[in-house]
Amino acid sequence: MKVVIYPGSFDPITNGHLDIIKRVSKMCEHLIVSIIYNPNKSPLFTLEERARQVKGAVEDYPNVTVETFTGLLAEYAKQKHAVSIVKGLRAISDFEYEFQMALMNRKLCPDIETIFLMTSNEYSYLSSSIVKEVARFGGCIKGLVPENVRKEVINKFSN
Ligand code: PNS
Numbered sequence: 001m002k003v004v005i006y007p008g009s010f011d012p013i014t015n016g017h018l019d020i021i022k023r024v025s026k027m028c029e030h031l032i033v034s035i036i037y038n039p040n041k042s043p044l045f046t047l048e049e050r051a052r053q054v055k056g057a058v059e060d061y062p063n064v065t066v067e068t069f070t071g072l073l074a075e076y077a078k079q080k081h082a083v084s085i086v087k088g089l090r091a092i093s094d095f096e097y098e099f100q101m102a103l104m105n106r107k108l109c110p111d112i113e114t115i116f117l118m119t120s121n122e123y124s125y126l127s128s129s130i131v132k133e134v135a136r137f138g139g140c141i142k143g144l145v146p147e148n149v150r151k152e153v154i155n156k157f158s159n
Contacts, residue, residue, distance in 0.1 A: 010033070011132075012044070012128055033067075037071075074112070085112060085115070
């Protein structure tokens with residue numbers, strides 16, 4: 001079984017992430033969406049909340065499972081016997097950071113390839129951060145995140 005890992009903070013998952021999940025799930029036997037603690041970010045949702053949200057969003061994809069992890073992505077990918085790590089690329093601004101991480105992950109685990117998928121046009125402006133900013137100030141986030149997640153984001157900011 002060829003396992004591919006799609007790692008990220010998913011704080012929260014957006015329709016751009018979901019588009020990548022849908023496309024990658026057609027290319028591999030088992031896709032693990034791995035919600036990974038990013039030490040550089042202060043998340044809005046806990047890992048458990050995010051796992052529940054992502055599970056709700058991917059329930060139509062039978063070969064996709066969801067996990068959480070805190071630690072080195074390269075170690076985790078090795079533990080899972082993954083053949084590759086997949087990342088979405090939106091713009092040139094993503095490239096430098098992603099390139100650095102891909103090379104570091106290769107240094108830590110040379111057998112696992114990082115594969116980049118270009119975002120679909122309609123989601124190229126979308127990020128978890130911009131969704132949170134719009135929701136924080138009461139803007140409409142319909143169509144930007146899965147419906148099960150939209151209400152949770154709105155609730156978080158109304159408390
Ligand atoms: O969605 P994000 O926040 O851009 O995802 C980044 C993430 C979580 C994939 C990255 O920060 C990561 O891999 N973190 C785990 C710790 C690690 O392995 N760091 C070294 C990366 S080369």
